[in-house]
Amino acid sequence: MGGEEFGLVLHEQLYGWYVTRVTQTEIGAPARVPDLPALPLNACRVGKRVLLFLRRDDDSLEYDWLDFSGGDFAKPVIAKGGKLETRSRVVPGCAVDPNDGRIVLVTALDNSRGAPFCMRASWLAPAGDRLVEQELLWTRGEASGNGCCSRPVVAFNAAKQLNIFHQGGPDANGQQLAYRTSRIGNRKLDEGWLTCLLYDQWTKSRVAVAFASGAQGAIFAYRWDAGGAHVNWLATAHDGFGIDREPMRDFDDGARIGQWGIRHSILCLNNDAP
Numbered sequence: 001m002g003g004e005e006f007g008l009v010l011h012e013q014l015y016g017w018y019v020t021r022v023t024q025t026e027i028g029a030p031a032r033v034p035d036l037p038a039l040p041l042n043a044c045r046v047g048k049r050v051l052l053f054l055r056r057d058d059d060s061l062e063y064d065w066l067d068f069s070g071g072d073f074a075k076p077v078i079a080k081g082g083k084l085e086t087r088s089r090v091v092p093g094c095a096v097d098p099n100d101g102r103i104v105l106v107t108a109l110d111n112s113r114g115a116p117f118c119m120r121a122s123w124l125a126p127a128g129d130r131l132v133e134q135e136l137l138w139t140r141g142e143a144s145g146n147g148c149c150s151r152p153v154v155a156f157n158a159a160k161q162l163n164i165f166h167q168g169g170p171d172a173n174g175q176q177l178a179y180r181t182s183r184i185g186n187r188k189l190d191e192g193w194l195t196c197l198l199y200d201q202w203t204k205s206r207v208a209v210a211f212a213s214g215a216q217g218a219i220f221a222y223r224w225d226a227g228g229a230h231v232n233w234l235a236t237a238h239d240g241f242g243i244d245r246e247p248m249r250d251f252d253d254g255a256r257i258g259q260w261g262i263r264h265s266i267l268c269l270n271n272d273a274p
Contacts, residue, residue, distance in 0.1 A: 001045050001212060008050060010043055017041075017239065019050075019086045028073060030041065033066065035078045042151060044094045044103070046126060051081075053094055059087040059109070065129055079129055086122050086133060093152035097123065097143070100253045103131065106164050107222035108148040113137065119148035119166060119181065139164065139181050140190035149176060151208040155218075157241050165220065167209045175225050180242065199237070202226045211240055 009020045021028040039054040050066035054192040061084040069075035088107030103124040111118040121138045124131040140146040162183040167176035178198040208222040218240035
């Protein structure tokens with residue numbers, strides 16, 4: 001979890017969860033987080049505190065708040081939150097919506113047609129230590145079956161647009177393709193959502209993808225599992241939000257034909273050539 005002055009890393013060890021404070025020049029000592037169940041979780045920074053979302057085996061979700069006693073990072077303190085009505089088959093993704101300060105929680109559940117792992121986005125309003133559940137939307141509509149089969153990542157770009165990085169169902173080898181689903185203004189297109197594949201059919205992994213953005217840009221990362229010589233290698237990509245406004249030279253066919261001519265752009269075969 002990033003921040004202006006420091007970042008926090010939550011990591012699970014044999015006897016529970018720990019938190020480590022990091023800066024540009026220093027990595028602090030891991031501190032055990034007391035009273036935090038040994039459950040899979042995700043977290044986001046909300047002001048000076050950390051909001052934790054925990055998932056149980058029955059798909060129920062609960063939340064707690066992580067603080068530090070008197071600003072001492074060696075003494076993490078848990079403030080109990082509560083349980084959510086929203087359920088999820090995966091560890092949820094979460095982030096603060098810069099548009100209104102609410103929490104965006106991304107989950108997956110079977111839809112009314114029985115399609116499994118369908119992705120939903122909900123908006124939660126903080127009220128002290130409590131969270132008030134408000135909007136709940138199926139991404140691309142409930143009938144779409146837009147899937148999310150591992151922990152998603154929620155991110156907002158510079159234009160404050162909601163982006164969700166997620167993975168589809170595993171193949172026979174347990175590998176999952178990566179996707180990005182963005183919220184758009186055109187409600188006639190899949191109820192205001194757009195999904196694209198990242199980056200191709202070979203970009204597969206058996207573990208959840210990662211994503212981070214900041215002043216230096218956006219990074220998309222995943223573990224390469226698609227086979228070949230580099231299985232289990234960490235792969236990272238810059239410009240993680242996707243192609244920018246400038247056309248990519250190698251794929252700008254119109255410019256290439258206009259600048260270099262048809263003979264230099266399309267392969268021509270002369271039947272009389274030996």
